[in-house]
Every structure is written in C-alpha cells, then in structure tokens.
Amino acid sequence: MTDAAAQPLLSRLSLNQETIRQWSLPELADGCARAGLRGIGLWRAPVRAYGVTAAARLVRDAGLTVTSLCRGGFFTAADPTERRAALADNRAAVEEAAALGTGTLVLVSGGLPPGSRDLAGARERVADALAELAPYAAERGVRLALEPLHPMYAADRCVVSTLAQALDLAERFSADQVGVVVDTYHLWWDDTVGAQLARAGGADGTTGADGTTNAGGTTNTDGTTGAESAPSRIAAFQLADWITPLPEGVLLGRGQLGDGAVDLRWFRERVDAAGYRGPIEVEIFNPSLWSRNGTEVLTEVVTRFLRHVT
Amino acid sequence: MTDAAAQPLLSRLSLNQETIRQWSLPELADGCARAGLRGIGLWRAPVRAYGVTAAARLVRDAGLTVTSLCRGGFFTAADPTERRAALADNRAAVEEAAALGTGTLVLVSGGLPPGSRDLAGARERVADALAELAPYAAERGVRLALEPLHPMYAADRCVVSTLAQALDLAERFSADQVGVVVDTYHLWWDDTVGAQLARAGGADGTTGADGTTNAGGTTNTDGTTGAESAPSRIAAFQLADWITPLPEGVLLGRGQLGDGAVDLRWFRERVDAAGYRGPIEVEIFNPSLWSRNGTEVLTEVVTRFLRHVT
Numbered sequence: 001m002t003d004a005a006a007q008p009l010l011s012r013l014s015l016n017q018e019t020i021r022q023w024s025l026p027e028l029a030d031g032c033a034r035a036g037l038r039g040i041g042l043w044r045a046p047v048r049a050y051g052v053t054a055a056a057r058l059v060r061d062a063g064l065t066v067t068s069l070c071r072g073g074f075f076t077a078a079d080p081t082e083r084r085a086a087l088a089d090n091r092a093a094v095e096e097a098a099a100l101g102t103g104t105l106v107l108v109s110g111g112l113p114p115g116s117r118d119l120a121g122a123r124e125r126v127a128d129a130l131a132e133l134a135p136y137a138a139e140r141g142v143r144l145a146l147e148p149l150h151p152m153y154a155a156d157r158c159v160v161s162t163l164a165q166a167l168d169l170a171e172r173f174s175a176d177q178v179g180v181v182v183d184t185y186h187l188w189w190d191d192t193v194g195a196q197l198a199r200a201g202g203a204d205g206t207t208g209a210d211g212t213t214n215a216g217g218t219t220n221t222d223g224t225t226g227a228e229s230a231p232s233r234i235a236a237f238q239l240a241d242w243i244t245p246l247p248e249g250v251l252l253g254r255g256q257l258g259d260g261a262v263d264l265r266w267f268r269e270r271v272d273a274a275g276y277r278g279p280i281e282v283e284i285f286n287p288s289l290w291s292r293n294g295t296e297v298l299t300e301v302v303t304r305f306l307r308h309v310t
Numbered sequence: 311m312t313d314a315a316a317q318p319l320l321s322r323l324s325l326n327q328e329t330i331r332q333w334s335l336p337e338l339a340d341g342c343a344r345a346g347l348r349g350i351g352l353w354r355a356p357v358r359a360y361g362v363t364a365a366a367r368l369v370r371d372a373g374l375t376v377t378s379l380c381r382g383g384f385f386t387a388a389d390p391t392e393r394r395a396a397l398a399d400n401r402a403a404v405e406e407a408a409a410l411g412t413g414t415l416v417l418v419s420g421g422l423p424p425g426s427r428d429l430a431g432a433r434e435r436v437a438d439a440l441a442e443l444a445p446y447a448a449e450r451g452v453r454l455a456l457e458p459l460h461p462m463y464a465a466d467r468c469v470v471s472t473l474a475q476a477l478d479l480a481e482r483f484s485a486d487q488v489g490v491v492v493d494t495y496h497l498w499w500d501d502t503v504g505a506q507l508a509r510a511g512g513a514d515g516t517t518g519a520d521g522t523t524n525a526g527g528t529t530n531t532d533g534t535t536g537a538e539s540a541p542s543r544i545a546a547f548q549l550a551d552w553i554t555p556l557p558e559g560v561l562l563g564r565g566q567l568g569d570g571a572v573d574l575r576w577f578r579e580r581v582d583a584a585g586y587r588g589p590i591e592v593e594i595f596n597p598s599l600w601s602r603n604g605t606e607v608l609t610e611v612v613t614r615f616l617r618h619v620t
C-alpha cells in the first residue's frame with residue numbers, strides 16, 4: 001500500500017495499554033500522544049487504581065480517545081450468588097466504559113465452573129448474561145463486545161472459542177447492543193473465519209450478478225456501503241501475531257506484528273470488507289516487550305503496523 | 311453402565327505406548343497382556359529401535375494386536391526435496407504399519423513451513439500428499455488416518471485443526487483409503503463436533519420419520535447398522551482429558567481420564583452412534599504418569615475408563 005493510502009489506516013491505529021504495561025497511565029497518554037496516535041485501549045484494573053474520572057480527564061487532555069475497555073464478562077458461574085456478583089461487576093464495567101467515553105466494553109465469557117464439563121450449559125449462561133446486560137449497557141451508550149478466545153482457553157477462561165459461536169450469541173440481540181471482537185491471535189487458525197467475517201458484516205452469502213460476493217462493506221452504486229444497511233457486528237478489531245513455543249499457562253506468548261504465523265493484512269482486508277471502520281487495536285501480551293523502553297516498543301508497533309497491516 | 315454392558319467396551323480398550331513411555335516394548339507387551347488388554351498403539355521410533363519384525367513378533371506372541379501406528383504425516387513442506395523426503399518417509403511408515411499388522415497409520419499433517427503464513431496452501435499440500443500415499447497404503451492393507459490436532463498446534467505441528475477440516479480432506483478419497491482420528495484432547499472444545507461425528511458416520515443430516523436423526527450407526531430394522539452401508543470415516547478413537555494450566559510448549563500436559571474438562575462418555579456415545587466399532591486408545595502424554603510404576607498407571611487407566619467412558 002502506498003504511503004498516502006496507508007494514512008487513513010494509521011489514523012485508526014490504537015494501542016492497547018497491556019502492550020506496554022510498564023507505562024503508567026500518564027506515561028501511556030503522553031507517549032501515545034507524542035507518537036501521533038489518536039486512540040488507546042484501557043484495562044479496568046489500572047483505570048480503577050488511577051481513578052476512573054481522573055483517567056478519563058487524562059486521556060481527553062492528551063487529545064486521545066478510549067477505543068475500548070477490557071474487560072467485563074466471566075459470567076459462566078452456575079452458582080446464583082457468584083452469578084449475581086458477576087452481573088453487578090459487569091454493570092460497574094459498563095459505567096466505567098461510559099465514564100471513559102468509550103462505546104465498546106470487551107467481554108470475555110469465562111470458562112467452565114470448577115468440576116463442570118458442560119460447555120453447552122456454560123454457553124447458554126453467557127447468552128442469559130448478555131440478555132441482562134445489553135439493555136443496561138445500551139442505555140449508557142455502551143455496546144457489549146463479545147470476544148471469542150482461542151480454543152486453548154475454553155476450559156479456564158472463555159467457552160466462546162470461534163467467531164461463529166460469538167456471532168451465534170450476538171445475533172440473538174440487536175447489532176447496536178451486542179457485537180463481537182475480532183482478534184487475530186484467537187482466530188487466525190480457523191478456515192471458516194473468512195466466511196464468518198463476511199457474516200459479521202451482514203453478508204448474505206449470495207453471489208451478485210457481477211460475480212462478486214454480496215458482502216457488507218462493498219460499495220453500492222449509490223456510494224453507500226452495504227455495511228450501512230446491514231450494520232457490522234464487528235465491535236472491535238485487535239491485532240497480535242502467533243509465535244511458538246507457547247509459554248507455560250499460554251497467556252503471555254503473543255508475538256509482535258510480523259513475527260509470527262498470522263497473515264495480518266488478509267485479516268485487515270476482510271474486516272474492511274465487512275464494513276468495519278473503527279479503531280485497530282494492537283494488543284500484545286509479552287514480557288519481552290514489557291522489559292524494553294516503552295517509546296521504542298511503540299515505534300516498533302507503528303513500523304510493523306505499516307509493514308504488515310496497511 | 312452395568313458391569314455386563316461395560317465388558318464389550320473394555321474389550322476395545324487399547325493402550326497407546328506413549329502413555330507409559332517408561333516401559334520398554336517387552337515390558338509394554340507383558341504389562342498389557344497381564345492387565346487383560348487386547349490391543350496397543352505403537353510409535354515408530356521405539357518400534358524401529360527394537361526392530362519392526364521383532365516388535366511384530368513380540369506383540370503377537372503376547373496375544374495382542376497393534377491398533378494403530380503413530381505416525382506419519384509432516385508433509386506440508388513446499389520445498390520439493392523436503393517434500394520427496396517426507397513422502398518417502400511416509401511410504402516407510404506404511405510398510406512398518408503393514409509389518410506390525412495394523413491397518414491404521416495415524417497422520418499428523420505438519421505445520422506451516424518456516425516463514426510461511428499460507429494455511430490454505432499448506433492444507434492443499436496435505437491433500438496432495440494423501441493422493442500420493444492413499445493407493446500405496448491401500449495396496450498394503452493400511453488406511454491413512456488423518457488426525458486433526460488442537461488449534462494451538464496449527465503453526466508448528468498440524469494445519470488440520472478441526473474434525474470438519476479433516477473430513478473435508480478425507481472425503482476426497484474413498485472411506486476405506488482415508489479416515490480420520492477422533493482424539494478427545496484435540497476436539498472437545500468444538501461446538502460443531504457432534505454434528506461432525508454424525509457426518510463421519512455417514513449421517514445425511516435429515517431427520518427420520520421416527521424423529522431421530524438418520525445417523526450412520528443407528529440400527530436398521532434388518533439388524534444391520536447404517537454404518538455398514540455408509541462406512542464410518544472414523545479410523546481411530548483416542549482418549550485424553552484436558553487439564554490446565556498448560557505446560558510450556560503445550561505438548562506434555564494431557565490429563566488422566568476424568569481429571570479434566572472433557573465429557574468422555576459423551577464422545578464415546580457419539581462415536582458409537584457414528585458406527586465406529588474399533589479400538590478405543592488411551593493416549594496421554596504427561597511426565598507425571600511417566601515417573602510412576604507402569605502397572606499402577608495402567609490399573610488407573612482401566613479404572614478411569616470404566617468410570618468415565620463406559
């Protein structure tokens with residue numbers, strides 16, 4: 001892609017704060033503003049430690065917007081008391097998102113309750129929780145963004161493992177209330193992900209008279225995009241690369257863009273074609289990035305983004 | 311299940327030798343025979359070290375059969391020289407399987423070539439390799455058993471990640487030449503696996519007049535099973551449980567039956583319903599089993615099998 005064409009994509013680049021977790025919130029706001037970024041993705045724990053109102057002001061004063069808040073969810077408990085506590089915590093997360101001015105609350109569903117082997121039951125409890133939370137969130141201008149996590153997390157972290165499953169759940173609700181997160185790290189291996197991305201964009205799977213697939217996001221003759229008539233279910237788009245060997249616990253082994261097996265540009269083009277026009281967040285959990293100078297890491301992220309994503 | 315009903319299932323129990331890798335081949339044959347098992351699954355490296363002909367005689371003299379040989383495959387290389395070497399090695403594996411008297415050669419496809427991000431291309435090379443090997447194997451009485459591995463191995467070990475993908479590949483060939491391996495450790499997380507198991511059994515997905523799904527393996531009025539008219543694609547059925555946290559490299563963290571998240575009985579019932587009547591192999595890679603007395607581990611395997619699978 002030419003430099004001129006890359007510019008609009010670069011303006012959508014957002015840094016998820018866990019990528020450079022060695023930075024405090026003020027360092028993050030300052031560092032991202034200096035690098036010319038417009039958005040950052042935040043996590044609840046550091047935001048609460050700093051103070052939600054103060055964090056919102058800090059980000060705003062730096063000329064940045066919060067592209068998403070990570071994360072609510074973890075509502076697969078079968079026990080009624082645990083379930084009530086999880087829902088209360090998710091309502092608090094909605095309020096924090098609203099206070100930060102982001103319309104996107106990322107949800108990781110939670111895994112199997114201890115001793116349970118009932119994946120289908122846990123997945124139904126995710127649907128029940130979404131039904132309770134979606135109107136509450138919508139009233140506060142927040143859309144629930146359900147994130148499918150890699151199947152290696154199905155037991156202990158997230159029973160929603162594929163984009164198809166996430167869409168099956170999200171489509172029970174209106175598109176402005178519940179969307180999905182597309183994270184390359186979690187979805188790259190799936191041979192159906194291209195078709196599911198088209199589905200997320202509102203594609204009906206039929207082939208148009210011109211031989212192209214009638215996917216959401218293709219430009220109509222009146223200049224509007226298909227995505228406008230059938231709103232995209234994609235609420236957030238996150239990038240990380242897949243590298244091996246995986247570390248113990250498999251949580252902190254994500255790769256810098258371009259270092260691994262994921263065809264990041266392929267994903268970005270299909271997410272584009274699905275009508276998504278929002279932020280593109282880089283979210284890499286890796287201690288090798290956390291031990292380095294934050295500004296140097298951010299420079300590398302921008303360079304890699306230009307090389308592998310635009 | 312009653313003891314009487316469990317008996318036919320117990321007679322199908324087979325021990326994959328990697329579960330008790332501390333045993334030499336003679337110890338394995340002796341230990342399994344003493345425990346009343348009828349089958350064992352073998353790996354190429356220890357068989358070659360012992361001598362293929364000698365191993366075949368050893369197993370036969372112990373009154374056991376070889377239920378599968380692990381493994382061929384690793385034929386995703388794009389480089390022609392590497393590819394030729396991989397195919398030659400697979401022909402050798404076919405010959406070893408035939409010499410051991412097993413009709414089942416387990417194939418793990420291989421991952422992405424170094425630096426490649428082309429999953430679709432790698433998967434097509436798997437199909438090409440199957441086309442070269444399947445007639446060669448069939449002439450020697452060996453069926454290729456393509457194994458989908460958990461998506462966490464997609465980059466470095468196996469680009470075939472779901473049962474649906476494995477069936478898509480297998481169905482390009484006749485069912486007696488190419489089948490699939492159903493391993494609970496790799497497939498348990500997938501919400502489509504029930505439907506894919508029915509597909510593997512020859513189900514056509516339509517609902518019969520009695521309201522039951524017309525899956526292969528249901529008993530017809532003439533006493534034959536649907537699987538006989540539409541042969542099952544399931545060439546091998548392997549058991550291990552899913553436990554967390556995963557160890558570094560994620561290879562040696564499989565759980566003893568009943569210790570983890572997998573509903574093993576659910577799988578066994580669906581594999582039954584798909585018309586599979588072959589061996590049920592327990593294949594657990596875990597150093598905590600290897601550090602124990604082999605006979606004690608095998609006794610535990612049998613106990614757990616009766617409790618969680620039958």
